[in-house]
Amino acid sequence: xxxxxxxxxxxxxxxxxxxxxxxxxxxxxxxxxxxxxxxxxxxxxxxxxxxxxxxxxxxxxxxxxxxxxxxxxxxxxxxxxxxxxxxxxxxxxxxxxxxxxxxxxxxxxxxxxxxxxxxxxxxxxxxxxxxxxxxxxxxxxxxxxxxxxxxxxxxxxxxxxxxxxxxxxxxxxxxxxxxxxxxxxxxxxxxxxxxxxxxxxxxxxxxx
Amino acid sequence: xxxxxxxxxxxxxxxxxxxxxxxxxxxxxxxxxxxxxxxxxxxxxxxxxxxxxxxxxxxxxxxxxxxxxxxxxxxxxxxxxxxxxxxxxxxxxxxxxxxxxxxxxxxxxxxxxxxxxxxxxxxxxxxxxxxxxxxxxxxxxxxxxxxxxxxxxxxxxxxxxxxxxxxxxxxxxxxxxxxxxxxxxxxxxxxxxxxxxxxxxxxxxxxxxxxxxxxxxxxxxxxxxxxxxxxxxxxxxxxxxxxxxxxxxxxxxxxxxxxxxxxxxxxxxxxxxxxxxxxxxxxxxxxxxxxxxxxxxxxxxxxxxxxxxxxxxxxxxxxxxxxxxxxxxxxxxxxxxxxxxxxxxxxxxxxxxxxxxxxxxxxxxxxxxxxxxxxxxxxxxxxxxxxxxxxxxxxxxxxxxxxxxxxxxxxxxxxxxxxxxxxxxxxxxxxxxxxxxxxxxxxxxxxxxxxxxxxxxxxxxxxxxxxxxxxxxxxxxxxxxxxxxxxxxxxxxxxxxxxxxxxxxxxxxxxxxxxxxxxxxxxxxxxxxxxxxxxxxxxxxxxxxxxxxxxxxxxxxxxxxxxxxxxxxxxxxxxxxxxxxxxxxxxxxxxxxxxxxxxxxxxxxxxxxxxxxxxxxxxxxxxxxxxxxxxxxxxx
Numbered sequence: 001x002x003x004x005x006x007x008x009x010x011x012x013x014x015x016x017x018x019x020x021x022x023x024x025x026x027x028x029x030x031x032x033x034x035x036x037x038x039x040x041x042x043x044x045x046x047x048x049x050x051x052x053x054x055x056x057x058x059x060x061x062x063x064x065x066x067x068x069x070x071x072x073x074x075x076x077x078x079x080x081x082x083x084x085x086x087x088x089x090x091x092x093x094x095x096x097x098x099x100x101x102x103x104x105x106x107x108x109x110x111x112x113x114x115x116x117x118x119x120x121x122x123x124x125x126x127x128x129x130x131x132x133x134x135x136x137x138x139x140x141x142x143x144x145x146x147x148x149x150x151x152x153x154x155x156x157x158x159x160x161x162x163x164x165x166x167x168x169x170x171x172x173x174x175x176x177x178x179x180x181x182x183x184x185x186x187x188x189x190x191x192x193x194x195x196x197x198x199x200x201x202x203x204x205x206x207x208x
Numbered sequence: 209x210x211x212x213x214x215x216x217x218x219x220x221x222x223x224x225x226x227x228x229x230x231x232x233x234x235x236x237x238x239x240x241x242x243x244x245x246x247x248x249x250x251x252x253x254x255x256x257x258x259x260x261x262x263x264x265x266x267x268x269x270x271x272x273x274x275x276x277x278x279x280x281x282x283x284x285x286x287x288x289x290x291x292x293x294x295x296x297x298x299x300x301x302x303x304x305x306x307x308x309x310x311x312x313x314x315x316x317x318x319x320x321x322x323x324x325x326x327x328x329x330x331x332x333x334x335x336x337x338x339x340x341x342x343x344x345x346x347x348x349x350x351x352x353x354x355x356x357x358x359x360x361x362x363x364x365x366x367x368x369x370x371x372x373x374x375x376x377x378x379x380x381x382x383x384x385x386x387x388x389x390x391x392x393x394x395x396x397x398x399x400x401x402x403x404x405x406x407x408x409x410x411x412x413x414x415x416x417x418x419x420x421x422x423x424x425x426x427x428x429x430x431x432x433x434x435x436x437x438x439x440x441x442x443x444x445x446x447x448x449x450x451x452x453x454x455x456x457x458x459x460x461x462x463x464x465x466x467x468x469x470x471x472x473x474x475x476x477x478x479x480x481x482x483x484x485x486x487x488x489x490x491x492x493x494x495x496x497x498x499x500x501x502x503x504x505x506x507x508x509x510x511x512x513x514x515x516x517x518x519x520x521x522x523x524x525x526x527x528x529x530x531x532x533x534x535x536x537x538x539x540x541x542x543x544x545x546x547x548x549x550x551x552x553x554x555x556x557x558x559x560x561x562x563x564x565x566x567x568x569x570x571x572x573x574x575x576x577x578x579x580x581x582x583x584x585x586x587x588x589x590x591x592x593x594x595x596x597x598x599x600x601x602x603x604x605x606x607x608x609x610x611x612x613x614x615x616x617x618x619x620x621x622x623x624x625x626x627x628x629x630x631x632x633x634x635x636x637x638x639x640x641x642x643x644x645x646x647x648x649x650x651x652x653x654x655x656x657x658x659x660x661x662x663x664x665x666x667x668x669x670x671x672x673x674x675x676x677x678x679x680x681x682x683x684x685x686x687x688x689x690x691x692x693x694x695x696x697x698x699x700x701x702x703x704x705x706x707x708x709x710x711x712x713x714x715x716x717x718x719x720x721x722x723x724x725x726x727x728x729x730x731x732x733x734x735x736x737x738x739x740x741x742x743x744x745x746x747x748x749x750x751x752x753x754x755x756x757x758x759x760x761x762x763x764x765x766x767x768x769x770x771x772x773x774x775x776x777x778x779x780x781x782x783x784x785x786x787x788x789x790x791x792x793x794x795x796x797x798x799x800x801x802x803x804x805x806x807x808x809x810x811x812x813x814x815x816x817x818x819x820x821x822x823x824x825x826x827x828x829x830x831x832x833x834x835x836x837x838x839x840x841x842x843x844x
Contacts, residue, residue: 012233012235013233013235013236013463014235014463015233016223016228016229016230016232016233016464017230017463017464018230018464020465021230021463021464021465024465025463027515027517028237028461028514028515028516028517029515030515031511031515031517032512032513032514032515039547045547047547057229057230058223058224058229088237089237090235090236090237090239090463091235091463121217121220121221122221195224196224196225197221199220
C-alpha cells in the first residue's frame with residue numbers, strides 16, 4: 001500500500017460541485033487512469049481517498065490537497081503523474097504529486113488555516129468598505145449563528161484586507177481547524193455585503 | 209464586453225442562490241465544445257425536464273454523438289431549469305442557453321426536443337418561452353430555430369402538433385443527418401420557411417403537421433387527417449436503422465449526482481414478446497441485436513472514457529437477447545475491476561434469470577426486480593404475458609435463497625377485463641411471495657409492490673380500450689392500501705389523476721393542443737413530478753376549451769374508428785393490432801414471434817432493409833423474393 005498526496009487547482013468546470021460529488025469525480029478520474037485505489041474493509045467498501053479540507057460548493061481552489069491510497073508495493077510518482085496528467089479531467093489541474101508515509105496523520109488534522117481571495121460582483125454597497133473592514137477588525141467579538149449554534153467569528157479571522165476597489169477584492173486568512181472553521185461568506189455578511197454576490201477563491205491551505 | 213461574457217457574468221451572479229447550481233454550468237467530462245463561429249449548422253438538443261432527469265437519456269446521447277461527429281455541425285445541450293432557477297433567470301433576463309457555449313437557444317439553427325413520455329408536454333412550452341421563441345409554430349418566421357421533436361410519445365404527435373415544426377418519427381441515427389443536410393441545402397437556397405417544411409416532408413419519417421388538417425365527424429370523432437400540401441405523404445412511416453450502429457461510448461459524465469449514474473449500453477432494440485399493453489414493444493420492432501463482441505468492446509471503451517462504476521445493459525427484455533449468458537460471462541469474468549456493478553433490467557420470471565444475476569458482481573445491492581404485471585392467469589392471457597404463479601414463486605424462492613433480501617414486483621391495475629377479483633389476487637400473490645422470503649431469511653425479507661395504472665396507448669392492441677375511471681382506480685387502490693400491508697411489505701401506486709392526465713395526453717387529438725396551452729397558462733409545469741402536477745389547472749383548461757376529457761379516456765372506441773395517430777405508421781398494421789385485440793378478449797395467447805412470424809406488418813414495410821441485412825441481423829424471417837414473400841405474409 002502506498003499513499004500519495006496531490007496538490008491541484010479546482011477550476012471553473014468543477015466550481016459548483018459539492019463535497020460528495022467531488023469525491024466521485026476523483027474516484028472516476030483515478031479509475032480512468034487505471035490506478036489501483038485501495039478500498040476500505042466491510043460491507044460497503046469505500047475507496048480510500050481523503051480530501052484535506054472540503055472546498056464548499058461554488059468555490060474555486062488554487063491549491064487543494066487530496067490523499068489517495070493505492071494498492072501498490074511501491075509508487076513511482078512520475079508514473080502516477082503521467083497516468084493522471086495525460087488524461088483530460090475538466091476542473092482539475094494537477095500541480096504536484098508526492099508520496100507520504102501511509103501512517104502519516106490525516107491531512108485534515110494538520111490544516112490550521114486557509115487563505116481566500118474574494119471578488120465582489122455587485123456594484124451597490126461598495127462605499128466605505130475600508131472603514132467597515134477597520135471597524136470589523138477592531139471588534140473583540142463578532143457573535144454569529146450557524147445552523148442554530150452561536151459562535152464568535154472574530155477569533156477565526158487571522159487577517160482581512162482590501163486588495164482592490166474596482167472591482168472590490170479582499171484577501172483573508174481564516175481558521176480552518178476542525179470545529180473552528182471561518183467561512184468567507186460570513187465575513188462578507190459582517191461587512192454588510194451580500195454573500196451570494198461574490199466569487200470565492202481558496203488560494204492556499206496552511207499546515208500548522 | 210461580448211454578449212457571451214455578459215451572460216456568463218449574470219449567470220455567476222445568480223448561481224449561488226439556487227439549488228444544485230451544477231445543473232446549469234456544463235463543463236462535464238466528454239462534453240464537446242466546438243468553435244461556435246466556425247460551424248455552419250448548430251443544433252440544440254433538449255430533454256424538457258431538469259438536468260438530473262435529462263442527462264442520462266440515451267436517445268439524446270446518441271444524437272449528441274452522431275451530430276458532433278460531423279465537421280459541419282455542432283450539438284449542444286439544454287435542459288429545463290428547476291423553478292428556483294427559472295425565476296432567477298427571468299428576473300435577471302437570462303434566456304435559456306446551451307450548456308456548452310452558453311449561447312441563447314434562439315440563436316441555434318435547429319432546436320431538437322425529445323419526448324419520451326407525454327407528461328413533458330407543458331415543459332416544452334416553458335422551454336420555448338424561456339428561450340424567447342414563440343410557442344406556436346405559425347408565429348415563428350425564419351429568424352427562429354427550426355423546432356423538431358422526436359421520441360416515443362411522438363408516435364401520436366397530434367396533441368403537440370401546433371407547437372412543433374416537424375416531428376421525426378422513429379429512430380434518429382440516420383434521419384438526423386438527412387434533416388441537417390436538408391436544412392443546409394435550404395439555407396443556401398435562401399428560400400422561405402414553407403420551402404424548408406416542404407423539403408423536410410420529403411424525408412422518410414418526417415411529419416410536418418402544418419401540412420395536414422384533421423376533419424371531424426358530427427359526433428366529434430375523427431373522420432380523417434388529410435394532407436393539404438401537394439407533396440405531403442398520406443401516411444408517415446417511422447424510420448428504423450436496419451442495423452444498429454455501434455453504441456456511443458464517450459458518454460458525458462455529470463459532475464453532480466443525477467437520477468441514473470451509470471453507463472448505458474443498448475444490447476438489443478425491439479421485442480418479440482408481444483405484450484399487448486406495451487407501446488415500446490410494438491413501436492420498436494423489428495428486433496435487432498448487437499453482437500456480443502461489439503457490446504464487450506463498447507463496455508471497455510465506455511469504462512475507459514468515463515470511469516463510471518456501473519454499467520446497465522439496456523433492452524426491453526434482457527432474457528431474450530440470444531447470447532445473454534455469453535455476454536454476462538464475458539463482462540463479469542474479464543472485468544478486472546472488482547467494484548464494477550453491472551445491471552440487467554427486464555429479466556424474465558424464471559430461475560435462469562437468478563443464475564444470470566448471480567454472475568453479475570455487486571448486483572445484490574439494488575434488489576431484484578420482476579414484472580408479472582398481473583396476478584391472475586385470466587389477465588395474463590388478456591395482456592399476453594403468460595407466466596404461472598407457480599413459476600413466479602419458484603423464481604422468488606431462488607432469489608431470496610441466494611441472498612437478495614429485497615424483491616420488487618411491478619403490477620398494473622386497470623387492465624382490460626379486470627375485476628376486483630384480479631386485484632385481490634395481487635394481494636394474495638404478494639403475501640405468498642413474502643412468505644417464501646420469510647422461510648428463507650425470516651424478517652430480513654422484504655417485498656416492494658409497485659402497482660401502476662394501465663393507460664391504453666396508441667399503436668397497441670389496446671388502443672380501442674377505455675381507461676378506468678377515477679372511481680374505479682380509487683376503489684382498486686383503496687383495496688390494495690387496506691389489504692397489502694404487513695411486515696416487510698411496501699406498496700407504491702400512482703396518483704389516479706396523473707394517470708388520467710397521461711391518458712388524455714397520449715390519446716388526444718389536435719384539439720388537445722389548446723388544452724395543453726391553457727393548462728400551461730394556468731401554471732401547469734413539471735407534470736411528471738408527483739408533487740408538482742395540479743389537476744385543477746387541467747380541469748379548468750378543458751372547460752375553457754370546451755372539451756369533455758372523458759371523450760378521450762372513458763369511451764371504448766369502435767373497430768372502425770379513425771384514430772388521431774392513424775396517419776403515423778409504426779410498421780405494425782392496424783389490422784394486426786385489431787386481431788390481437790380480439791384475441792385478448794378471448795384470452796387467446798400469441799406466442800413469442802421468434803418462434804414464428806405473425807405478420808405484424810414490419811416485414812412488408814421494411815422489406816428492402818431486411819433484404820439488405822438478412823439472417824441474424826433481425827429476429828424476423830428472411831425476405832428473399834420480394835413479391836412472393838409479401839403475399840405469403842399477408843395470407844399468414
